[in-house]
Amino acid sequence: MAQKFLIFSVIIFAAVLITTSQRARGEGMYVGSETCMECHDEWYESYMKNYHAIKGDPRTPAAKQGCESCHGPGAAHAESEGEEGTILVLNPKSATPAGEKNRPCLGCHTKGKVVLWHGSSHEQRGLACSNCHNPHQEYPKGFSKPTETEVCTQCHKRIRAELLRQSHHPIREEKMKCSDCHNSHGTIAEKLVDAQYSNLKCFECHANVRGPLLWEHPPVVENCLTCHTPHGSPRTPLLRAKMPYLCQRCHSNVGHSSQLQARGANESGQSVYRVLNNRGFYRACLNCHVQIHGSNHPSGKSLVR
Ligand code: HEC
Ligand code: HEC
Ligand code: HEC
Ligand code: HEC
Ligand code: HEC
Ligand code: HEC
Ligand code: HEC
Ligand code: HEC
Ligand code: HEC
Ligand code: HEC
Numbered sequence: 198m199a200q201k202f203l204i205f206s207v208i209i210f211a212a213v214l215i216t217t218s219q220r221a222r223g224e225g226m227y228v229g230s231e232t233c234m235e236c237h238d239e240w241y242e243s244y245m246k247n248y249h250a251i252k253g254d255p256r257t258p259a260a261k262q263g264c265e266s267c268h269g270p271g272a273a274h275a276e277s278e279g280e281e282g283t284i285l286v287l288n289p290k291s292a293t294p295a296g297e298k299n300r301p302c303l304g305c306h307t308k309g310k311v312v313l314w315h316g317s318s319h320e321q322r323g324l325a326c327s328n329c330h331n332p333h334q335e336y337p338k339g340f341s342k343p344t345e346t347e348v349c350t351q352c353h354k355r356i357r358a359e360l361l362r363q364s365h366h367p368i369r370e371e372k373m374k375c376s377d378c379h380n381s382h383g384t385i386a387e388k389l390v391d392a393q394y395s396n397l398k399c400f401e402c403h404a405n406v407r408g409p410l411l412w413e414h415p416p417v418v419e420n421c422l423t424c425h426t427p428h429g430s431p432r433t434p435l436l437r438a439k440m441p442y443l444c445q446r447c448h449s450n451v452g453h454s455s456q457l458q459a460r461g462a463n464e465s466g467q468s469v470y471r472v473l474n475n476r477g478f479y480r481a482c483l484n485c486h487v488q489i490h491g492s493n494h495p496s497g498k499s500l501v502r
Contacts, residue, residue: 310382411492
């Protein structure tokens with residue numbers, strides 16, 4: 198009898214010892230999602246509809262610590278019945294530093310789109326994953342808003358205004374989205390453009406403009422954005438300036454063959470050619486220079502064919 202009691206107390210003692218040392222290290226204090234559910238049934242339900250709750254995939258939180266894969270060990274929180282500061286609060290408005298909020302997510306998401314997160318402009322400006330994703334929502338890609346455009350334009354209000362302009366990429370028609378051109382998690386190229394440089398991105402969909410061409414127009418080869426804006430413009434098609442001023446940023450009017458010229462005389466009576474009129478013909482550069490992106494015609498040097 199005494200022997201049995203001794204063994205029993207040794208077991209109890211060992212158990213207490215292990216738990217206290219784990220508590221000191223802050224580890225292993227997991228209570229499991231079922232416990233969380235007792236007090237947070239709505240959050241439990243919303244989580245259950247998310248990809249993360251799929252138990253069949255061994256990589257998901259459901260197959261690991263459930264709620265606590267993201268919110269951290271919750272024993273102290275459950276015991277204290279929700280005392281402040283006992284659990285990781287992940288919503289974008291909470292005071293938890295972004296780095297801490299993102300750590301559990303980045304612990305699992307180490308590949309694919311997120312690899313360049315560190316050092317990206319969004320990371321540097323203190324964005325959290327939860328600014329754009331909410332695992333308690335059913336929206337596609339775990340978004341925090343119903344559509345990707347809404348996710349982005351809640352902060353990028355100027356871009357939202359640009360999308361409303363007459364000439365625009367069909368984003369508001371939902372035929373395109375921001376992530377067709379950007380990777381919000383970080384890129385090699387500037388401005389989060391998801392290509393080595395922006396012209397390569399444009400060629401993905403506008404292959405007809407891609408060279409090599411017999412007669413190239415240097416600004417086209419250099420950067421499409423010299424003449425076009427990516428999001429929206431009052432001038433079709435997505436032009437940065439009105440015609441012909443767009444061209445005249447680089448080209449002067451002098452000596453152009455499209456100007457009407459006539460033989461006249463100067464003060465000393467010499468016969469010279471003068472420009473009579475440059476209104477009628479001069480402005481619509483594209484009427485003659487139809488191959489503005491470059492030409493493959495043997496005599497297309499001046500981009501007229
Ligand atoms: C005994 C009840 C109880 C249990 C069990 C419980 N919570 Fe809570 N929790 C609360 C209360 C109360 C609050 C504070 C009021 C609120 O925001 O609902 C809270 C708040 C939170 C918050 C927000 C904290 C804040 O400061 O805004 C999160 C996140 C949270 N709980 C997650 C969990 C997770 C994950 C579990 C399971 C590990 C869990 N809770 C278990 C009662 C509980
Ligand atoms: C994949 C990570 C992840 C899992 C798993 C997860 N959550 Fe959350 N939870 C979040 C994020 C991110 C937010 C912030 C949502 C937002 O934008 O408001 C959040 C918000 C909450 C909140 C609201 C607290 C606040 O910030 O106001 C509660 C409560 C909560 N979760 C409980 C749970 C419970 C309970 C479970 C398990 C049934 C769970 N979570 C599973 C990531 C997760
Ligand atoms: C325990 C590991 C784990 C944690 C922690 C985790 N995730 Fe996930 N997440 C996954 C797995 C597995 C998938 C399945 C998709 C895949 O990557 O193949 C997934 C999918 C996603 C998706 C795509 C969902 C979709 O519907 O296409 C997003 C977005 C996402 N997670 C964001 C987050 C965010 C934000 C956090 C932190 C709040 C987080 N994850 C925490 C494992 C995790
Ligand atoms: C500025 C908004 C934004 C932030 C911040 C953000 N994401 Fe995303 N995330 C997106 C968008 C948009 C997509 C959809 C991309 C697509 O469809 O190509 C996405 C997709 C994903 C996916 C699915 C990727 C796939 O391969 O399809 C995962 C996983 C993910 N994000 C994880 C994270 C994690 C982890 C963080 C935090 C480190 C994070 N995201 C921060 C906007 C964001
Ligand atoms: C919570 C606010 C917020 C959300 C949501 C957000 N951004 Fe940003 N974004 C910023 C901030 C802050 C900056 C850096 C300052 C700036 O240039 O405006 C930035 C910068 C950028 C830049 C320019 C990067 C650079 O290097 O200059 C791009 C492109 C961008 N965001 C795209 C997106 C896309 C696409 C989404 C949606 C998937 C998105 N953002 C969602 C806040 C946000
Ligand atoms: C057709 C491709 C494309 C699409 C679609 C696109 N962008 Fe961009 N975006 C670009 C390019 C290219 C740049 C770089 C501009 C530069 O270098 O001047 C850029 C620049 C930006 C910038 C930083 C420079 C600035 O103008 O302030 C932000 C912010 C931005 N985009 C947000 C968005 C958001 C939000 C969406 C979706 C509503 C979106 N973009 C859709 C191609 C695109
Ligand atoms: C993901 C595909 C995609 C990418 C990448 C893309 N575009 Fe587009 N672009 C489109 C679509 C779709 C249209 C609309 C075509 C239509 O309405 O017939 C369009 C239309 C245009 C137009 C004509 C607009 C008008 O009002 O008629 C211009 C100019 C243009 N894009 C320039 C660019 C530039 C510059 C880039 C690189 C920064 C780029 N595009 C990248 C798909 C793309
Ligand atoms: C020198 C200025 C300039 C540059 C640089 C430029 N474009 Fe254009 N682009 C124009 C003009 C002007 C038009 C209108 C042509 C017309 O109306 O006949 C146009 C029209 C377009 C159109 C719509 C009509 C069409 O041809 O399909 C697309 C798409 C386009 N450009 C894509 C691009 C891409 C992609 C690049 C970079 C590889 C680029 N542009 C570089 C001036 C330019
Ligand atoms: C960013 C400056 C820039 C802009 C804007 C620009 N061009 Fe050019 N263009 C050049 C350069 C540089 C050359 C090459 C000049 C050379 O080879 O001597 C060139 C060459 C040409 C040529 C062929 C010249 C030749 O040598 O035969 C024509 C025609 C032309 N551009 C028309 C236009 C038209 C029309 C526009 C407006 C839609 C325009 N360009 C906008 C810089 C520009
Ligand atoms: C009526 C037709 C026509 C119009 C309109 C026109 N061009 Fe030209 N342009 C030509 C022809 C034809 C040539 C070739 C002349 C030659 O080879 O001597 C040419 C040549 C050029 C050249 C090559 C250099 C030069 O001066 O010979 C440039 C640059 C140029 N045009 C730019 C423009 C710009 C910019 C506009 C609009 C402001 C414009 N053109 C309007 C027909 C036109």
